[in-house]
Amino acid sequence: MAEVKQAGKTVTLPEVVTVRKLAELLGVSPIEVIKALISDGIMANINQTIDYDTAAIVATEMGFEPRPEAPTVVAEAASSVQAPELAPHHHLYAQEAPENLVPRPPVVTVMGHVDHGKTSLLDAIRLTHVAASETGGITQHIGAHQVEKQSRKITFLDTPGHEAFTAMRARGAQVTDVAVLVVAADDGVMPQTIEAIDHARAARVPLVVALNKIDKPNAQPERVKKQLAEAELALEEHGGEVVCVPVSAKSGEGIDQLLEMILLVADLAELKANPNRLAMGTVIEGRMDKSRGPLATVLVQNGTLKLGDHIVVDGLFGRVRAMFNDAGKRVKAAPPSTPVALLGLSEVPKAGSLFRAAADERAAKTLAAEQAQSGGTARRVTPRLSLDELYAQIQAGKVKELKVVLKADVQGSLEAVRSSLEKLGDEKVKVRIIHEGSGNITESDVNLSIASQAVIIGFNVQTEPTARSMAEAEGIEIRFYQVIYKLIDDVAKALQGLLEPVYQEVVIGRAVVRASFQIGKRGKVAGVYVEEGSVVRNAMARLVRDGERLHQGQIVSLKRFAEDAKEVAQGFECGVGLEGFQDFREGDTLEVYKVERVS
Numbered sequence: 001m002a003e004v005k006q007a008g009k010t011v012t013l014p015e016v017v018t019v020r021k022l023a024e025l026l027g028v029s030p031i032e033v034i035k036a037l038i039s040d041g042i043m044a045n046i047n048q049t050i051d052y053d054t055a056a057i058v059a060t061e062m063g064f065e066p067r068p069e070a071p072t073v074v075a076e077a078a079s080s081v082q083a084p085e086l087a088p089h090h091h092l093y094a095q096e097a098p099e100n101l102v103p104r105p106p107v108v109t110v111m112g113h114v115d116h117g118k119t120s121l122l123d124a125i126r127l128t129h130v131a132a133s134e135t136g137g138i139t140q141h142i143g144a145h146q147v148e149k150q151s152r153k154i155t156f157l158d159t160p161g162h163e164a165f166t167a168m169r170a171r172g173a174q175v176t177d178v179a180v181l182v183v184a185a186d187d188g189v190m191p192q193t194i195e196a197i198d199h200a201r202a203a204r205v206p207l208v209v210a211l212n213k214i215d216k217p218n219a220q221p222e223r224v225k226k227q228l229a230e231a232e233l234a235l236e237e238h239g240g241e242v243v244c245v246p247v248s249a250k251s252g253e254g255i256d257q258l259l260e261m262i263l264l265v266a267d268l269a270e271l272k273a274n275p276n277r278l279a280m281g282t283v284i285e286g287r288m289d290k291s292r293g294p295l296a297t298v299l300v301q302n303g304t305l306k307l308g309d310h311i312v313v314d315g316l317f318g319r320v321r322a323m324f325n326d327a328g329k330r331v332k333a334a335p336p337s338t339p340v341a342l343l344g345l346s347e348v349p350k351a352g353s354l355f356r357a358a359a360d361e362r363a364a365k366t367l368a369a370e371q372a373q374s375g376g377t378a379r380r381v382t383p384r385l386s387l388d389e390l391y392a393q394i395q396a397g398k399v400k401e402l403k404v405v406l407k408a409d410v411q412g413s414l415e416a417v418r419s420s421l422e423k424l425g426d427e428k429v430k431v432r433i434i435h436e437g438s439g440n441i442t443e444s445d446v447n448l449s450i451a452s453q454a455v456i457i458g459f460n461v462q463t464e465p466t467a468r469s470m471a472e473a474e475g476i477e478i479r480f481y482q483v484i485y486k487l488i489d490d491v492a493k494a495l496q497g498l499l500e501p502v503y504q505e506v507v508i509g510r511a512v513v514r515a516s517f518q519i520g521k522r523g524k525v526a527g528v529y530v531e532e533g534s535v536v537r538n539a540m541a542r543l544v545r546d547g548e549r550l551h552q553g554q555i556v557s558l559k560r561f562a563e564d565a566k567e568v569a570q571g572f573e574c575g576v577g578l579e580g581f582q583d584f585r586e587g588d589t590l591e592v593y594k595v596e597r598v599s
Helices: 019-026 030-039 052-061 073-078 118-129 162-170 191-202 221-230 255-269 361-373 387-395 411-422 443-452 465-474 484-496
Strands: 010-013 016-018 049-051 065-068 107-112 144-149 152-157 178-184 207-212 243-246 280-289 293-302 310-313 316-319 322-324 338-343 354-358 401-408 430-438 455-459 478-481 502-518 524-536 540-545 548-560 567-569 573-578 589-598
Touching: 010 019, 010 052, 016 019, 016 052, 019 030, 019 052, 030 052, 049 052, 052 065, 107 118, 107 191, 118 144, 118 152, 118 178, 118 207, 118 255, 144 255, 144 338, 152 255, 178 191, 178 221, 178 255, 191 430, 191 443, 207 221, 207 255, 221 243, 243 255, 310 361, 316 361, 354 361, 401 411, 401 443, 401 484, 411 430, 411 455, 411 484, 430 443, 443 455, 443 465, 455 484, 478 484, 502 573, 524 548, 524 589, 540 573, 548 567
Parallel strands: 010 065, 107 152, 107 178, 178 207, 207 243, 401 430, 401 455, 455 478
Antiparallel strands: 016 049, 144 152, 280 293, 280 354, 293 338, 310 316, 310 354, 322 338, 502 524, 502 589, 524 567, 524 573, 540 548, 540 589, 548 573
């Protein structure tokens, strides 16, 4: 950790600092710092690494005037990796002297509805605009690639889709400078198109619309532009700021203009980095190569990564033994915004992890040990917002809006709920719906909630199993409602600080119906296989068929072979009798749950 000095009521803080070190700098006990963090909604232990902004808030609350420490090579080698902010000019470029910054290539993610041509567009761009120096090279999939236009480079991430984009944001990585929204001219705006728009907005990333398939006979570009306007996407030709470029991934028409517009949007953002410093950036993907060992694709976001550099990621450290570009050629250096596959780590790193180069092996080991002690890559510690905690954060001035991901069963319900929610709030705090849609709550919704600090509200819908597991692991609040006035009343009470404790459903098991049997006069029971968790007698269960909830009631009988059972665990078969229901069919799903009081 860099040396930090305190003078009077002024304290100089580094880019990142442990709770223990911060306490020493402020001349207080670590317990007082931990209490201050808890009062700010941040749970941290004595070895937790926090960023400058969080440390500055604590210092200010204790009567100090915080100042950032000037960056040094020593500090770069010894401080932990810092997660980017939710904007292109994020923390990876913070505290750099303006004279050290030079323009860097933009990093682009392609989004849009399935089958609208995202992958085809990426392929068309790659085939027609690979760098002249790479011609003849063997293309190697490394998760990203660079093209050239007007003697300038553009980096494209090869994993298209807003799900991957927001999943990386949820893990603390912000790598995209420009998002290209692909919309098919013969199909128009679809649900995933709206999702992509909402995810890009939440990340504050500028959009460029690629109106694809314009060469098709049934293309209706003007109709699609009208649909985009209805989705509140203001196109440049309608007086807005979003550029729309007609293209054909099949014929190559409009590709040149699309790249020109990407460069124009990038110029407006003034993307810059310092190539003359130790490298830092994000892991795009990692895999185990049978012949070469752990292979990691990284995007260098600041500094220059060089052959032989010592790097650290998630408590692992290694030395760059070889680097390859997207054409499979060996390279000796990777400047900002350059993707490379590298060899030298002892294990495969996770996608979305942040890496950092160190001055030497000793500094790398020190940094790796710090990261391992604090649980991996240091990230901006942000509390999960819930309706129960909302009022306290409003009063503390920390929240100006309640962000909501809203899902409902049908479009009519969605519009009614949205209209009612938007009327709530006052000058202190307002409700902002960052994404809405019909259908069950998905993993994509949870990722957006994690990345944007939003509460998920479901109206007459369920949560997909993977989404539920992720929400539980990340502490994301999902509220379910079947009556609109109750939903509106709860949000209104939260805004006013009057919300009472609620009761929450916790799914404890999931079973699939394989057969049904007639048991004398008692009627039919279901023969089920427990796929997840356990089935418990007297617990509540919900029967779902083809994604629709048909019935919910108590499990009144549970048998394993001919014997009564209290509980049947995952991987076993059993017979289940459900209160008030006998019309079991093969393939039905039983969701077993309990109701818990949430304070």
